[in-house]
Amino acid sequence: MRWSQYFLPTLKETPAEAQIASHRLMLRAGMIRQSSAGIYAWLPLGLRVLRKIENIVRAEQNAAGCIEMLMSTLQPAELWRESGRYDAYGPEMLRFTDRHEREMLYGPTNEEQITEIFRASVRSYRQLPRLLYHIQWKFRDEIRPRFGVMRGREFLMKDAYSFDLDRAGAIRAYNKMFICYLRTFEKMGLKAIPMRAETGPIGGDLSHEFVILAETGESEIAYHRDLGSFNLAQAAIDYEGDLQPMVDSFTAKYAATDSERDPVREAALGDALVTGRGIEVGHIFYFGTKYSKAMNAVVAGPDGEESAVEMGSYGIGVSRLVGAAIEAFHDDSGILWPEALAPFRVGLINLKADDAACTAGCERIYQDLLTRGCEVLYDDRPERPGVKFADMDLIGLPHQIIVGPRGLAKDLIEVKDRRTGARIEMTTEAAVAAVAG
Amino acid sequence: MRWSQYFLPTLKETPAEAQIASHRLMLRAGMIRQSSAGIYAWLPLGLRVLRKIENIVRAEQNAAGCIEMLMSTLQPAELWRESGRYDAYGPEMLRFTDRHEREMLYGPTNEEQITEIFRASVRSYRQLPRLLYHIQWKFRDEIRPRFGVMRGREFLMKDAYSFDLDRAGAIRAYNKMFICYLRTFEKMGLKAIPMRAETGPIGGDLSHEFVILAETGESEIAYHRDLGSFNLAQAAIDYEGDLQPMVDSFTAKYAATDSERDPVREAALGDALVTGRGIEVGHIFYFGTKYSKAMNAVVAGPDGEESAVEMGSYGIGVSRLVGAAIEAFHDDSGILWPEALAPFRVGLINLKADDAACTAGCERIYQDLLTRGCEVLYDDRPERPGVKFADMDLIGLPHQIIVGPRGLAKDLIEVKDRRTGARIEMTTEAAVAAVAG
Numbered sequence: 055m056r057w058s059q060y061f062l063p064t065l066k067e068t069p070a071e072a073q074i075a076s077h078r079l080m081l082r083a084g085m086i087r088q089s090s091a092g093i094y095a096w097l098p099l100g101l102r103v104l105r106k107i108e109n110i111v112r113a114e115q116n117a118a119g120c121i122e123m124l125m126s127t128l129q130p131a132e133l134w135r136e137s138g139r140y141d142a143y144g145p146e147m148l149r150f151t152d153r154h155e156r157e158m159l160y161g162p163t164n165e166e167q168i169t170e171i172f173r174a175s176v177r178s179y180r181q182l183p184r185l186l187y188h189i190q191w192k193f194r195d196e197i198r199p200r201f202g203v204m205r206g207r208e209f210l211m212k213d214a215y216s217f218d219l220d221r222a223g224a225i226r227a228y229n230k231m232f233i234c235y236l237r238t239f240e241k242m243g244l245k246a247i248p249m250r251a252e253t254g255p256i257g258g259d260l261s262h263e264f265v266i267l268a269e270t271g272e273s274e275i276a277y278h279r280d281l282g283s284f285n286l287a288q289a290a291i292d293y294e295g296d297l298q299p300m301v302d303s304f305t306a307k308y309a310a311t312d313s314e315r316d317p318v319r320e321a322a323l324g325d326a327l328v329t330g331r332g333i334e335v336g337h338i339f340y341f342g343t344k345y346s347k348a349m350n351a352v353v354a355g356p357d358g359e360e361s362a363v364e365m366g367s368y369g370i371g372v373s374r375l376v377g378a379a380i381e382a383f384h385d386d387s388g389i390l391w392p393e394a395l396a397p398f399r400v401g402l403i404n405l406k407a408d409d410a411a412c413t414a415g416c417e418r419i420y421q422d423l424l425t426r427g428c429e430v431l432y433d434d435r436p437e438r439p440g441v442k443f444a445d446m447d448l449i450g451l452p453h454q455i456i457v458g459p460r461g462l463a464k465d466l467i468e469v470k471d472r473r474t475g476a477r478i479e480m481t482t483e484a485a486v487a488a489v490a491g
Numbered sequence: 492m493r494w495s496q497y498f499l500p501t502l503k504e505t506p507a508e509a510q511i512a513s514h515r516l517m518l519r520a521g522m523i524r525q526s527s528a529g530i531y532a533w534l535p536l537g538l539r540v541l542r543k544i545e546n547i548v549r550a551e552q553n554a555a556g557c558i559e560m561l562m563s564t565l566q567p568a569e570l571w572r573e574s575g576r577y578d579a580y581g582p583e584m585l586r587f588t589d590r591h592e593r594e595m596l597y598g599p600t601n602e603e604q605i606t607e608i609f610r611a612s613v614r615s616y617r618q619l620p621r622l623l624y625h626i627q628w629k630f631r632d633e634i635r636p637r638f639g640v641m642r643g644r645e646f647l648m649k650d651a652y653s654f655d656l657d658r659a660g661a662i663r664a665y666n667k668m669f670i671c672y673l674r675t676f677e678k679m680g681l682k683a684i685p686m687r688a689e690t691g692p693i694g695g696d697l698s699h700e701f702v703i704l705a706e707t708g709e710s711e712i713a714y715h716r717d718l719g720s721f722n723l724a725q726a727a728i729d730y731e732g733d734l735q736p737m738v739d740s741f742t743a744k745y746a747a748t749d750s751e752r753d754p755v756r757e758a759a760l761g762d763a764l765v766t767g768r769g770i771e772v773g774h775i776f777y778f779g780t781k782y783s784k785a786m787n788a789v790v791a792g793p794d795g796e797e798s799a800v801e802m803g804s805y806g807i808g809v810s811r812l813v814g815a816a817i818e819a820f821h822d823d824s825g826i827l828w829p830e831a832l833a834p835f836r837v838g839l840i841n842l843k844a845d846d847a848a849c850t851a852g853c854e855r856i857y858q859d860l861l862t863r864g865c866e867v868l869y870d871d872r873p874e875r876p877g878v879k880f881a882d883m884d885l886i887g888l889p890h891q892i893i894v895g896p897r898g899l900a901k902d903l904i905e906v907k908d909r910r911t912g913a914r915i916e917m918t919t920e921a922a923v924a925a926v927a928g
Contacts, residue, residue, distance in 0.1 A: 063612030089563050096561040124533040126526050150587035153632045175500030195590045
């Protein structure tokens with residue numbers, strides 16, 4: 055993509071309303087624009103990151119045997135009356151009536167809707183187990199939306215729902231998602247710590263949240279250092295096998311947020327204790343028959359007896375992760391994208407766009423990178439080098455190629471690693487090979 | 492995908508509420524489930540088709556130089572007060588207030604939102620032209636939603652917006668989208684006829700709608716037969732070149748809907764006249780400065796003078812196209828997917844799932860097809876052949892492979908073309924090669 059033909063409105067000034075790094079940087083890097091409080095338009099650069107996250111989530115959900123579908127954003131109030139949550143949910147639920155005065159709502163989550171779909175078509179244990187998911191916009195009317203996409207009102211979430219005949223089956227589904235989540239975040243370049251959690255308004259008796267470390271995180275966390283050193287992204291996971299021992303190897307280790315912390319256990323851990331601040335990026339729940347009983351979602355077992363189906367739900371905050379990743383990876387100059395999430399892999403800077411030889415050289419490099427299938431953003435604007443350096447550091451692409459007329463005359467261009475700041479001079483050919491990946 | 496592990500709830504009975512073929516078939520084929528009037532959940536099979544359409548639209552928009560972004564579903568009322576459309580839009584607009592009593596709406600279209608984004612960051616003609624688009628859910632509170640996804644309330648739409656310094660530039664953008672749309676529909680296996688249209692509530696003085704032929708279409712159409720025989724899908728289009736002659740070659744030919752029809756011109760066409768019923772699947776508008784003037788979106792020209800930016804908007808009904816394609820392609824047994832839109836390319840039917848040899852043979856074919864990257868749905872259910880034949884015809888995959896124990900013993904299996912109904916016996920190897928594509 056040529057910057058001159060893109061839509062990438064970076065800002066020099068730091069917007070006054072942004073209190074945290076990710077919000078500031080997303081606005082400055084031209085990734086989002088606020089539409090109203092807690093509601094954002096995703097500009098082209100931001101959307102590319104959102105899609106990278108979405109695609110990693112989708113690939114890992116599919117690998118774990120989940121089946122994708124897509125529920126609507128709006129739901130009828132009557133569904134939530136069946137489960138008893140319509141009145142219980144509170145003012146975070148956006149309620150309204152349509153032109154025929156039917157009561158409706160913008161879905162904050164989908165337990166009721168998926169239970170209705172399930173009960174309408176599944177009658178027998180032979181059609182179990184099932185894991186269904188969708189990636190759809192949700193709305194929660196936060197009283198004080200802030201922190202940009204980290205605590206917005208309209209947000210993109212992946213939510214999966216499991217259906218099993220009995221508790222043992224539901225725990226198998228829970229374990230699949232537990233391991234799948236660790237892998238998913240690791241594929242993004244993020245280390246998520248699983249923490250036992252309260253079930254809150256979803257209900258149930260077993261729940262974990264997945265928290266990534268970031269200085270500006272919303273809660274204080276403490277955990278055994280081994281939880282930060284696992285490596286599942288490259289492991290071959292057999293999702294149909296017994297995952298309980300693997301899950302136990304995580305849950306046996308100490309990990310707690312805020313109020314759950316235990317000074318005695320922490321003291322015993324000594325050097326093995328890590329503390330810091332964390333951001334919740336995923337949450338899984340086993341809630342058994344809470345919704346299936348209320349909504350009469352029953353299946354016949356092998357003995358012909360009907361019983362309420364056992365369920366769980368599993369959420370990942372897709373749009374929140376864009377902000378969370380920036381909280382984890384940035385410096386004073388801008389964002390430091392992990393390769394898996396970078397909107398482009400390479401930024402190509404033409405230091406003298408009005409120099410014919412320099413522009414011809416950049417053009418060759420640009421085409422060469424495109425031919426190799428490399429995602430490259432080419433800054434071909436007629437701007438001063440200082441502006442280009444600052445903008446490229448701000449948007450945080452992992453690799454920069456910097457081309458000026460003097461170096462190019464000797465076939466020497468600079469390759470810069472955005473994370474370390476290291477710059478190396480090399481030939482054009484070597485530079486392209488080094489960054490193309 | 493194995494049918495036994497999928498979520499594909501086909502229906503034997505025809506749902507009483509469905510009046511047209513696509514609505515009936517989408518419900519019966521387990522593609523959608525109604526959530527409330529005019530609002531549907533997309534079940535896994537339906538979502539696959541929706542994504543195929545979305546991906547074709549996206550690829551063709553990108554090829555024409557459009558840049559993707561993503562605006563929110565909800566918008567503040569004040570934006571629409573700026574353009575004067577808030578009160579003008581009528582009861583199709585879903586209005587509500589949030590918990591702080593701020594007036595909001597579920598976007599039925601995005602002219603105001605994109606104009607606000609544009610004016611906030613573009614100041615100079617040097618940043619023009621720009622073509623921005625997004626693919627997002629919209630809501631229009633139809634008084635009597637019907638015909639399934641063809642006239643739903645929550646629907647997925649691609650809408651693009653062009654920004655140019657002057658009318659000539661805006662017409663270039665319009666022409667790009669005109670040609671891009673013809674290609675887009677053709678890539679889906681659909682022939683869309685461009686027809687001069689009223690601009691309606693969007694405004695402006697130049698507009699075309701793109702209409703596909705289908706017996707159950709909503710309006711009567713008539714056109715010169717040459718309009719039905721173009722072929723742009725394989726052509727190399729230079730979107731930066733002068734497209735006016737190509738556009739003229741279409742617009743010079745007679746084409747009209749309902750009230751616009753001209754009996755004199757039709758009589759003169761003689762044999763060249765085609766009449767039928769049509770479904771609108773796209774609509775493009777040049778509306779000039781209608782929104783930019785009202786909302787003060789101005790750019791400085793080369794002479795430093797500021798002027799309101801020239802705009803157009805360009806819509807494709809992504810979710811509607813799923814229904815429209817079925818209206819165009821179905822028979823008494825079910826859907827007849829064009830290859831480009833088929834949820835899976837191949838349906839593999841195991842006629843005797845309790846026969847070990849038959850199942851082992853199917854398993855080999857299934858793995859072979861997957862290895863070749865072929866999208867295959869394997870009906871491994873313990874159902875009678877009649878049920879499997881009916882279900883497979885209903886969901887309309889283009890190619891079927893039918894495997895029974897007797898044929899398999901002689902290494903002979905049947906390949907059926909869903910559209911023609913032709914069945915050919917061949918060896919396993921030949922069958923896999925024939926359908927894999």
